Amino acid sequence: MNQHPPSGLIGYFLFLLISVGSLSAQNADQTFDRLSVAYVNQAMALSPVGATQTGDHRFDSMLDEVSESSRNYRLAFYERFLKLVDSIAGEELSRDRQVDAALLKNRLKSGIWRLTVLKEWEWNPLVYTRLTGGAVYSLMARDFAPLIQRLNHVADRLELMSSLFPQIRRTLKAEKVPRIHAETAVKQNRGVLNLLDNMVLPVAHQLNDKDQKRLNAAVKAARKAVEVHQQWLEKRLLPAANGNFRIGAELFDRKLAYALQTPLDRQQVRERAESEYRRVREEMFEVAKRIYLKQFPFTEFPEQTSEPYQQAITRAALEITYLDLPDRDGIVKVAGDQVQEAIQFVREKKIVTVPDAPLEIILMPEFRRGVSVAYCDSPGALDKGQKTYYAVSPLPEDWNETQVMSFLREYNLWSMHDLTMHEAVPGHFLQLAHSNQYPSVIRALLSSGPFIEGWAVYSERVMVNQGYLGGDDRLRLINLKWYLRGIVNAMIDQMIHVDGMTEQEAMGLMIEGAFQEEREAAGKWIRAQLTSAQLSTYFVGTLEHWDLRNTVEKQRGDEFNLQNYHDQLLSYGSPPVRFVRALMLNEPIPE
Numbered sequence: 001m002n003q004h005p006p007s008g009l010i011g012y013f014l015f016l017l018i019s020v021g022s023l024s025a026q027n028a029d030q031t032f033d034r035l036s037v038a039y040v041n042q043a044m045a046l047s048p049v050g051a052t053q054t055g056d057h058r059f060d061s062m063l064d065e066v067s068e069s070s071r072n073y074r075l076a077f078y079e080r081f082l083k084l085v086d087s088i089a090g091e092e093l094s095r096d097r098q099v100d101a102a103l104l105k106n107r108l109k110s111g112i113w114r115l116t117v118l119k120e121w122e123w124n125p126l127v128y129t130r131l132t133g134g135a136v137y138s139l140m141a142r143d144f145a146p147l148i149q150r151l152n153h154v155a156d157r158l159e160l161m162s163s164l165f166p167q168i169r170r171t172l173k174a175e176k177v178p179r180i181h182a183e184t185a186v187k188q189n190r191g192v193l194n195l196l197d198n199m200v201l202p203v204a205h206q207l208n209d210k211d212q213k214r215l216n217a218a219v220k221a222a223r224k225a226v227e228v229h230q231q232w233l234e235k236r237l238l239p240a241a242n243g244n245f246r247i248g249a250e251l252f253d254r255k256l257a258y259a260l261q262t263p264l265d266r267q268q269v270r271e272r273a274e275s276e277y278r279r280v281r282e283e284m285f286e287v288a289k290r291i292y293l294k295q296f297p298f299t300e301f302p303e304q305t306s307e308p309y310q311q312a313i314t315r316a317a318l319e320i321t322y323l324d325l326p327d328r329d330g331i332v333k334v335a336g337d338q339v340q341e342a343i344q345f346v347r348e349k350k351i352v353t354v355p356d357a358p359l360e361i362i363l364m365p366e367f368r369r370g371v372s373v374a375y376c377d378s379p380g381a382l383d384k385g386q387k388t389y390y391a392v393s394p395l396p397e398d399w400n401e402t403q404v405m406s407f408l409r410e411y412n413l414w415s416m417h418d419l420t421m422h423e424a425v426p427g428h429f430l431q432l433a434h435s436n437q438y439p440s441v442i443r444a445l446l447s448s449g450p451f452i453e454g455w456a457v458y459s460e461r462v463m464v465n466q467g468y469l470g471g472d473d474r475l476r477l478i479n480l481k482w483y484l485r486g487i488v489n490a491m492i493d494q495m496i497h498v499d500g501m502t503e504q505e506a507m508g509l510m511i512e513g514a515f516q517e518e519r520e521a522a523g524k525w526i527r528a529q530l531t532s533a534q535l536s537t538y539f540v541g542t543l544e545h546w547d548l549r550n551t552v553e554k555q556r557g558d559e560f561n562l563q564n565y566h567d568q569l570l571s572y573g574s575p576p577v578r579f580v581r582a583l584m585l586n587e588p589i590p591e
Contacts, residue, residue, distance in 0.1 A: 028092035032101060035084055036442040039104065043445075046074050049131055052138040054445065055382030060139060061156035064131055066121065066167045075115050082108040096440070098589040099572075099579045103446040110258040118251060123176040123243050125185035125233070126530065128168045132161065132192045132226075137365055140199040142379060142386040151207055151215060154200055158218035165229045174237050178245035180529045182238045189230050191366035193223060245529045249498045255533040256494075260450050260540050261576040266494050273490045273539055277513070280487065284480045284515075285310040288317035290473050295320060311512075318481065318515055321474045324413040328404060331392050334413065335374075336361045338420040339390065342463070346426050349466045352459075352566035355433035357388060359424065364393040374419055376428035381436060381444030388433070390424045403519055410517035414478040421463050422482075427456035431570055438573035447574035449534065454541015454577065455570075457486055458549075462562075481515050483542070488514040489524070490539035497532045544577035552584065 044051035048059035064070075085104055093101060114120065120127055135157045139150045196219055204215055247255070253266055264272070285305075292313055293299055301313075326334045339359065346354055364374070374393065379386035395404055411419065421427055431452065436444060464471075464479045488510055495501040503525055510521035528535060548569075553560045572580050582589050 028088050029094050029097055031088055032085075032093055032097050035081075035088070036100065036104070036440075039081060040441050040445065042077070046077065049135045049138060053134060053380050055144070055380035055384075055386075057144065060145075060150075060153040063135055063157045063160040063164055066128070066131075066164070066171050071115055071121065075112065078108045078111045078115070082112070095583065095589055099575055099583070100440055100442050100446075102579070102589070102591070103448075103575060104442060106258060106261055107446050113254060113258065118247075118255065121171060122173045123178070124181055125168075125172055125177060125237065126181055126188065128172075129185050129188040129191065132164070133188070133195060133365065135161075136192055136195045136200065140195070141377075141389070142383065144383055144386055147203060147206060148211075151200065151204065152211055155211070155215040155218040158215075158222040161222045162225045165225050169229070169232055172237065174240035174242075176243040177237060177241040178243040178529070179238070179241045180245055180526065181243075182233065182241035184526070184530060186230070186233050186238060188366075189233055190226060193226055194366040196222070246497045246500065247532050252494060252497045252532055256536060259533040259537060261448060262450065262540055262544065262578060264540060266498070269490055269536060269540060270494060272543060273487050276539075276543075277484065277487050277491070280480055280484045281310070281314075281513075284314050284477060284484070287473050287477045287480065288314040291317040291320055291477060315515065317477055321414045321478055322409045322412050324474075325408045326411070326413055326416060328395055328408065331394070331411070331416070332361050332363060334416050335390060335392055335420055335424075338417055339424045342417075342421055342425040342468075345463070345466075345468055346430075350563040351462060351466060352426050352430065352563055352570065353434075354425065354430060355437070357429075357433040358386075359388045359390060359429050361390045361392065364391040374423050376423045376432070378429065378432040378436070381441060384436070388429050390420075390429065406517045406519040410520040412478075414474050415482070417469065417475060418460055418479055418482050421460045421468075422456045426459040426463065426566075428452065431455045431459075432574070434567075434570035435574045438571070440573065443573040443575060448541075448576040449537040450541030450544065451574045451577050451580070452541070453537045454543070454545045457483060457538050457542040458545040484514045485510075485516060486538040486542065489535040492524075492528055493533065493535040496528050541577065544581075548577055548581050548584070551581075555585075 040056075044054065044056040045059060047064050048062035049064050051057070051059045082105065085101060085108070088101065090098055090101060136154055139154050139157070144150075200215075201219065204212055207215060249266075256266060256269075289301055302309075305313075339361065343354055346352060375391050377389040377391055379388060395407055399407070423429065435447065438444060460479055460482065464476050469475050492501060492506050492509065496506060506525050506528065507518075507521050510516045510524060511518065516524070549565070552565060556565075568584065569580060572583055578590050581587065
């Protein structure tokens with residue numbers, strides 16, 4: 001498998017040094033711009049599948065390598081680029097480029113740390129199920145090129161899979177793989193075959209006879225390679241998987257710092273989360289009383305109430321919202337109808353400009369299931385004009401009636417509205433459509449999870465505060481419940497990986513503390529084991545968005561305009577909120 005530029009590493013760096021030039025020959029902005037172009041052009045070669053997902057289609061016929069030599073290549077690339085970026089005097093850069101330089105440094109340092117310290121490549125098999133599934137899905141999901149061309153590239157990649165799977169098996173160290181990761185990989189591995197059966201073979205007849213014959217042969221070989229790997233996962237990896245899914249304080253703190261890019265450390269996140277946890281539960285009780293009174297208008301609430309009393313009233317009000325359930329097989333249709341309703345409201349209330357970008361609601365591909373209920377799959381930064389997918393996971397067919405009802409109660413129609421606001425409008429779909437309009441490609445590639453997730457959670461509350469769905473308290477209660485979920489996400493993220501929180505303790509906090517249904521809590525327990533630091537991004541990003549909004553609103557006073565503020569906020573792309581704050585308020589750019 002050929003992944004790297006033909007010139008090789010030494011030749012590439014020689015070219016890079018010549019092309020970038022010295023600071024004496026050009027100003028700092030020009031130097032950084034050339035560095036950025038070089039980084040974007042060459043970083044794509046490190047992962048052909050990632051390049052396709054980003055919208056760089058130079059490597060669509062190639063497949064990633066996962067060998068030791070490829071890791072060494074990547075490490076040398078990161079280290080050399082970091083030296084080059086460090087050689088540019090930051091104070092000589094324009095403010096926008098100071099932000100981009102800080103993002104690039106963080107990405108390079110994070111990349112070095114992940115390769116040399118975290119080492120997921122040797123203990124996380126989900127890295128590879130995402131890779132094999134993504135190799136096909138990224139070529140077939142969007143019409144960035146003629147179908148014939150994309151099908152031929154699918155064949156190219158399938159022909160390489162027979163070499164990829166043995167690399168994966170040599171790379172993974174079974175004794176370091178946590179059992180939950182091995183179990184999930186067993187479930188996900190065959191997802192690539194589902195893609196072939198549902199996305200590739202139904203349109204393969206459009207190829208000429210020669211190319212169709214090649215594709216069919218490649219599919220047959222890939223099926224065999226996947227099945228061989230499946231047997232290895234089930235009979236070799238799973239029985240030997242004995243790694244600890246808890247990554248511990250040292251790794252968690254460093255990963256959290258790279259992920260959040262915020263001044264808040266783990267303890268500060270914990271303190272703010274616990275404070276918000278108490279406040280939101282109290283607010284939920286006040287909203288719940290109004291809902292309860294509509295159902296039981298002669299109720300008289302005592303002035304002083306105990307925590308168990310508040311818990312009971314809040315649960316009773318939530319039970320009223322759970323009366324409105326979607327059909328088991330109707331979740332995708334419900335999401336589609338709700339997207340249009342949300343778009344209309346955002347435009348009517350002038351909350352934020354809605355970009356003219358295509359959006360499609362789909363069933364979540366099998367190879368991505370088992371981690372989250374829904375996600376927004378926006379086109380890559382280099383793929384202009386392509387569709388965004390709002391993907392919703394179907395209910396597992398092996399669930400019993402109790403499990404199905406638990407899920408539908410959690411994702412009742414009011415919750416589906418909140419989910420749609422988060423994933424689509426005015427959440428991820430809308431925000432990322434704005435972000436992709438920012439001219440800096442490097443910033444689009446180095447987007448901030450806390451900014452993106454924080455905006456999605458923040459925007460839910462904006463919709464509720466603006467009176468969405470007639471200002472119905474049932475939506476407000478559900479929205480508070482979802483925000484409480486985000487708060488608890490940040491708490492269990494560190495409590496599981498650092499403090500040794502047990503499954504029973506986590507389930508208790510999620511079900512009793514955050515009013516989650518058993519199926520949602522069970523799924524989150526799995527997700528928290530499979531990931532680390534990511535569950536904190538929602539809460540921290542939300543805090544930063546509200547802090548910035550409150551500051552700007554106070555400064556602008558009567559001149560504050562919600563749509564103008566949001567359009568300006570989203571005009572900077574998706575950098576960490578502290579950088580947006582500096583740009584909006586003309587403050588010094590953070591280091």
